[in-house]
């Protein structure tokens with residue numbers, strides 16, 4: 333498929349996802365947050381689900397976790413606009429707490445229902461390498477229970493033939509209270525992204 337056609341199909345998939353009722357998460361979210369980036373992007377980043385800011389803006393990784401991802405990409409000189417960025421689940425799942433909306437982890441059924449859209453993105457973008465950001469994304473992509481620490485640092489393969497590497501979700505770094513620990517976790521995250529970029533280049 334040529335890239336113009338794939339781009340048109342990707343836009344059509346995003347418009348279709350805006351009407352999705354495959355799981356209950358569409359009911360309370362503001363809007364769907366589909367992936368962003370060019371068809372043929374060598375790297376595809378897959379997070380868990382949109383956060384509060386992403387839900388309001390309708391774009392992936394534009395909140396605090398997105399800033400960590402941007403900082404890591406900047407460290408290795410990788411332009412975010414050249415990558416495809418998305419989430420395993422496209423609607424924000426949360427628990428209202430007063431005026432706040434607290435992140436709630438999507439369950440297995442929701443992740444499986446939303447795999448429909450992730451598969452469309454994978455088929456149309458055709459990345460060389462996929463980076464799973466956190467355990468929910470890794471579980472969605474591998475379709476099995478995973479222990480993140482056991483998979484980290486390995487080059488895995490998806491059923492579609494793409495390479496996969498697994499790393500932490502940037503929000504896990506943000507949640508660390510100890511500054512040294514947070515600094516080390518960020519360095520490890522940058523190393524994982526550098527490894528991914530190297531593998532994508534060689535693929």
Ligand code: SF4
Nearest residue numbers: 352354355358423446
């Ligand atoms: S989370 Fe995914 S499967 Fe569920 S309604 Fe939203 S787009 Fe559809």
